[in-house]
Amino acid sequence: MTDIAAAVGTPFYVYSAATLTRHFRLFDEALDGMPHLVCFAMKSNSNLAVLKLLGDLGAGIDVVSGGEYRKARAAGVPGERIVFSGVGKTREEMRLALEGGIRQFNVESEPELDALNEVALSLGLRAPIALRVNPDVDAKTHAKIATGKSENKFGIPIATCREAYARAAKMDGIDVVGIDVHIGSQLTQLEPFEQAFTKVADLTEALREDGHDIRRLDLGGGLGIPYERSNEMPPLPVEYGDVIRRTVGHLGCEIEIEPGRLISGNAGILVSSLIYLKHGEGRDFLILDAAMNDLVRPSMYDAHHDIVPVIEPAAGAEQSTYDIVGPVCETGDTFAKGRAMPLLAEGDLVAFRSAGAYGAVMASEYNSRPLVPEVMVSGDQFAVIRPRPTFDEMINRDTIPVWL
């Protein structure tokens, strides 16, 4: 890590190719015996190299925008392995995916269904769809990432979706292939999944009685990861796979899942260095060169990330407690409060663990800080998979009007 820091400069993200591979295979194996496709939710980590690695392993991709669709295709993932989610797909995005090839649209509302039908008809195509149903279950996760309660903006209420399916079946531009559900992110219990999938199984039978050929079930993503080593472990992919087998396995459907965080989260860290140790009144601050613009999860979701020195201190080394902050001019630019850390010197490297998901993808250039670079390691080699922009690049992106 010290070598990479010397070559790239801090802060930077680094992802392990081996861990990404292992996590994808855990899901793939968890669904063994059922026809299935594991679609990586690329909103968690959309670097082209990450997509290429997973695509080459046979992964599908869950995209939520036209930009993500283009990126997945640019990484070599064929359209028939791409599912398109999201509540606000524009007609332009629909056209892009229909023309380029798409496995299925996960449709989230009736107006979206009408629009997709129109666009498909105008192209002389039929759009394969699943309706995203909102099962009204409590995912028991952070409110900002719960999506399966009736008050959330996502999906069509499960109680009224039979009517929506009946309408969809009459549309010449629409081919109903299945049902989609996604109840939230960072779930640490299996019970909400079990509840939701059971409702999907009942719905499958009801819709088949209505004459629909339900042949595919997209069960979403959301399985959580341990952000604190000391905490209880969330369920394993194999246990999650067992819930799927038990709840919907008898239906003979092809199963799709859309894990993001569990594949990319613990495959990445954010490496930063200490700028200053500042003694404040009653508290000491570690001021790092990473900030909320590089990793927004702590300020946005009150998320915990373990932060550890890159060079492990000797056993029994002295510790102190610190507030760990970045240089951005916001009080919210705080990564941790009262965190016990070994004594550090200026320039020492620290690593934020579990930073591979919803890290670099949410980074910004707030405070005109260059977008944080990304690195991939594989065995003893590493490569910069997104360089840090130069200040000239950043400045030249803006243009001054001629009349100014």
Ligand SMILES: *Cc1c(COP(=O)(O)O)cnc(C)c1O
């Ligand atoms: C965010 C999202 C996912 C991935 O969630 P994770 O918690 O990262 O597994 C999957 N599907 C949809 C529709 C999403 O919005």
